[in-house]
Amino acid sequence: MAEHKLFPVQEIGSLPKAPWLLAYLRGKKVDERAMQHLETWSKRIGFEAEPETKSTLSQTKNPERAEYLRDLASLFGIRFLEAAGLDYVYDGEANRIEMYEHPVRNSNGFEFYGHVRSFDDRYYRKAACVQKVGFRNPYHLHEFAYVSKRATRRIKVPVTGPYTIAEWSFNEFYQKTLREKYKDLRELKYEAKREFVLDIAREILRPNLQALVDAGAEWIQVDEPAATTKPDEVGFFVEAFNACTEGINCKLSVHICYSDYALLYPDILELKNCDQLALEFANRDNGRRESYDDLKLLGEYHDPREVGLGVADVHTDEVESPQLICDRIAYAAKILEPERIYVNPDCGLRTRTWDVAYSKLCNITKGAVMARKALS
Amino acid sequence: MRFDVLETYLTGQFPRSEKLVEATRAAARGQISQSDLETAFRQDLAALGQLQRETGLRYYVDGQLNWQDLFRPFSMIFNGITYGGLIRWFDNNTFYRKPIIVGKVAFEHTYLEEYFRGNLLPDTAAKKAILPGPFTFTVMSQNNTEKSFADLVDDIAHALKELVRDLTNAGYRFFQFDEPSLCTRSTTEDELRIAGQALDTCANGTEAKTAVQTYFGDGGTIAGRLLDYPVDCIGLDFYSTSLESLREYSFGKEIGCGCIDGRNSLLESPEDSLRFLKKVREHLEPKSLSLCPNCDLAFLPHSIAEKKVRLLSEIAEKWGNDGRA
Numbered sequence: 156m157a158e159h160k161l162f163p164v165q166e167i168g169s170l171p172k173a174p175w176l177l178a179y180l181r182g183k184k185v186d187e188r189a190m191q192h193l194e195t196w197s198k199r200i201g202f203e204a205e206p207e208t209k210s211t212l213s214q215t216k217n218p219e220r221a222e223y224l225r226d227l228a229s230l231f232g233i234r235f236l237e238a239a240g241l242d243y244v245y246d247g248e249a250n251r252i253e254m255y256e257h258p259v260r261n262s263n264g265f266e267f268y269g270h271v272r273s274f275d276d277r278y279y280r281k282a283a284c285v286q287k288v289g290f291r292n293p294y295h296l297h298e299f300a301y302v303s304k305r306a307t308r309r310i311k312v313p314v315t316g317p318y319t320i321a322e323w324s325f326n327e328f329y330q331k332t333l334r335e336k337y338k339d340l341r342e343l344k345y346e347a348k349r350e351f352v353l354d355i356a357r358e359i360l361r362p363n364l365q366a367l368v369d370a371g372a373e374w375i376q377v378d379e380p381a382a383t384t385k386p387d388e389v390g391f392f393v394e395a396f397n398a399c400t401e402g403i404n405c406k407l408s409v410h411i412c413y414s415d416y417a418l419l420y421p422d423i424l425e426l427k428n429c430d431q432l433a434l435e436f437a438n439r440d441n442g443r444r445e446s447y448d449d450l451k452l453l454g455e456y457h458d459p460r461e462v463g464l465g466v467a468d469v470h471t472d473e474v475e476s477p478q479l480i481c482d483r484i485a486y487a488a489k490i491l492e493p494e495r496i497y498v499n500p501d502c503g504l505r506t507r508t509w510d511v512a513y514s515k516l517c518n519i520t521k522g523a524v525m526a527r528k529a530l531s
Numbered sequence: 532m533r534f535d536v537l538e539t540y541l542t543g544q545f546p547r548s549e550k551l552v553e554a555t556r557a558a559a560r561g562q563i564s565q566s567d568l569e570t571a572f573r574q575d576l577a578a579l580g581q582l583q584r585e586t587g588l589r590y591y592v593d594g595q596l597n598w599q600d601l602f603r604p605f606s607m608i609f610n611g612i613t614y615g616g617l618i619r620w621f622d623n624n625t626f627y628r629k630p631i632i633v634g635k636v637a638f639e640h641t642y643l644e645e646y647f648r649g650n651l652l653p654d655t656a657a658k659k660a661i662l663p664g665p666f667t668f669t670v671m672s673q674n675n676t677e678k679s680f681a682d683l684v685d686d687i688a689h690a691l692k693e694l695v696r697d698l699t700n701a702g703y704r705f706f707q708f709d710e711p712s713l714c715t716r717s718t719t720e721d722e723l724r725i726a727g728q729a730l731d732t733c734a735n736g737t738e739a740k741t742a743v744q745t746y747f748g749d750g751g752t753i754a755g756r757l758l759d760y761p762v763d764c765i766g767l768d769f770y771s772t773s774l775e776s777l778r779e780y781s782f783g784k785e786i787g788c789g790c791i792d793g794r795n796s797l798l799e800s801p802e803d804s805l806r807f808l809k810k811v812r813e814h815l816e817p818k819s820l821s822l823c824p825n826c827d828l829a830f831l832p833h834s835i836a837e838k839k840v841r842l843l844s845e846i847a848e849k850w851g852n853d854g855r856a
Contacts, residue, residue: 268550268796269832274617274626275599276555281798281832323624325796325831334803338810340769340790341749385622413619 158400161318161530162243162484165463167410167433168249168313168378168503169254170235170512175212176228180221186210192288196509200238202231217307219311221531225250226301233306239513243374248503250298250349254315254378255323256280257294259276262359266286283325288354292430292526293366293427303371312372316379317399318392323381326351348388352395360399374406374512380502383414400428407464408433412502416449420456433463434503436482438470444486451529462491465501465520467515472507480522485529493530498523537808537820537850538589539843540659542707542744542766542789543827544601545594546836572597573651578729582791582837586844589821590705590740591656593648600627601663601709602671604646607686609690611636615673621747623794623830630672638693657704664743665691665733666726671712672855681725688729695737705740706731707766707817713757714748714771723756742766742787748828748845751776757783768825769807770794774814782817789825791842796835804846805853822847836840 174189190212197204208227211220232247251257259265259282267287270278299312316391330347337343364375377399382392408431411419416434423432430436439446450462467475468482480498487496500520504512547555550845554571556697557563575596583591598604600620606612613771617626636802644650649658665688694763695706715724736739743757750757751772757765767777767785790807791799800833804822812820822843828836 268835271546271830271832272625274628276559278556279554281850327795327797330795330797334800338807339773339775340792340807341773344770344795346790381624384619384624466691 160242161496161527163497164240164516164520164523165243165311165339165433165497165501166236166245166247166313167376167463167465167501168248169251169501169505170232170249171505171507172501173249175226176249179212179216179224181434182216192509196235198511200231200234201376202234213314229301230305233302235307235509235513237306238486239516241516242308242454243312243497244302244306244308245312246298246302248313248505250301253505254313254503255320256282257498258315258320258359258363259324261291261294262288263291264378265324266370281323281325284321284328284351286328286528287358288328288351289358290362292313293363295363296366296370297369299370299372302318309374310372311374311376311408312367313410314360314367314378316382316392317360318352318360318376318388319379319381320355321348321391321395322384322388325350329354331510339408345499349391349394352388352391353398356395356399359403360395362401364399364403372405374408375403376408376410376431378410380410380412380414382409382411382417383418386418389418393422393425394457396429397425397427397457403428406430408432408461410463412465413438416452420452422456424456424458429460431461431463431497432458433465433497433499435465437465437468437475440468440483446484446488447483447490450487453491459495461495461497463497467499467500467519469502469504469507471516472511474511475518475522477518477521480519481525484522484526488526488530491522497507537822537847539586539594539847540588540590540705540829540840541583541594541840542746542787542823542825543661543709543793544598544829545579545596545827546829546833547596548575548578548830548833551596552630576648576651580656582840583656584653585748585845586840588840589657590658590659590842591649591652592661593652595646595661597648598646601718602630602668603628604642605663606630606666607642607693608638608646609636609687610634610639610671611676611686618671621711625830627671630668631802632672632674632676632678632683635675636683636690638690638697640693640697643694643697643701646699646704649698649701649703658702659705659707660695660698660703661709661744662691662694662733664708664726665729666715666722667710667712667766670716675744679751684725684729685732688732691733695733695739699737699739703739705742706734706737707742708746709744709764711745713748713753714745715752716748718753723753727760734837735760742785744787745772746789747771749773749776754780758782762822766823769811770825774810778814780814780815784817785821786811786815786821787819787821789823791822791824791846793824793826793828793836793839793841794830796831798835798838798842801842801844801846801849804842805849808846808850809848822850 412435
């Protein structure tokens, strides 16, 4: 349950990628603007870039220096979140390609064929599961070890969940395996999906979570933005969460966003090891706070968990004022016991500029201070 | 009942090639001109025409390669429609922009060749147009007018009817109306009636073949109504529809058998597909049977979609051999 401080502020996911890191990794010249970004933000957030950073950025890309710079970007992310005043931090997922490709490229059984469209002229690479999925390496261990050495605040590790990995992939192997057993195509697809999701949970996620706990992780957040995409598969998400967290001895939470949360109930009550539901609300706030009324679901279903309250919209550059953040927290605190509420942005801030992301985070912490005062 | 020839066709958007993906990105960054981008679109369309010719599809589509989603072109083609924010496209990890109805919906006879590019397909091709069904169009839109739901469906149906007339004059021989909203939500009897009347408005008066296409949901739940609709063919997504749920119905129409999955890269076994088609024929005894993907192939990478089209051809050939045996 929540600690004594009301409304602790937590990170929720990814930050933008540092321009100097991107340029270097793409083998391009790190231009003046990118260097300026590094210098300006170093001063602003107290980021202790090492003396050799500048000379490294002016050199041609090489694998060893790339790793050094990735770690540096990780440190940059940590200091960014700490300077904004968060109580729980990570590194903005600086070391990851992005939340889907990172686990998939570091696990066995997947193959990428090409791009598919997400919307308009935006595309993403979607992998196919072509053989039984399997653990290749503990793909968050290096970053966690680095973060835990450098962070001065408490740490929460975000990890992409098994249902989302499966939902965002093509399922070739499991469907092929079950072809003989199920002749009805609908049944075949459904059952194959279940096996796929559960195998990802057992074979990929669980060893990764165990490795993190063995390395000292105290809190892991399982990201499942796809949890309600197919309403008849919400049970798979629940089953998979339980499978990957079985015997995992640390605080566990789940992050879900842009979803109809009513679809989660009652299945989500069966999550066995989940201490917190971190959810997006601010994006749908119509000014009358009606989106936050979804919190009543927890009361209706006697769900005793903490809530990670999304109080800042990550899809707009408009920076919420501390007063607005405070109002949202206060509204939620009328529905749930204040002790159960953590506050956070709706989702990762990776699509915002560094300036906007920072301002939003700073105002979240200010808003939380105001709410604490108002309710204490 | 035997059908020696199995007609094959595509049922939705075709994915852009990796080259076209890159071209659209380059255009967005201002690195290539709109004219260069148009050339890339035409190259993809030419390749798609060639693919459909090689694989012997009965009807050819233009792949809707320059459509951003099923509704976006209609903000240009029709009056009274603009569009808003991104919304999830049914249960997929893709998104569309919600049409916003701001005035009387009407067809203005413009932008036809920009969005219906059958004139760039091989001359001999029997062309097929894929259109949003009026019911789904209305359900998926935001109505900012005073019109009732039923009146809006009717307006859209009349606008589509005029579009169908123009396209028929332009040589189109098959019109597919996409109605996934009929089977992906709880539909009332009244809604099913409104949807049927609207399809009657759209399809009535054309000599061309017509189909209502359902996908992403169980077509079995509304099969009784679908059979009453004034169209020649009922398209069913058999990855979402249980064959068993259809057995109680007598199919006096063609079934568009969507048993090639547009949402999974796994290539179906031709033998399994053939067995499935025979089961559909035996259990449902439709007037005729055609073979198609269960939905757009645009959910797949281009290279896989091409393989799925070749698969349609392979299955149809085996069916022909089998049927004559």
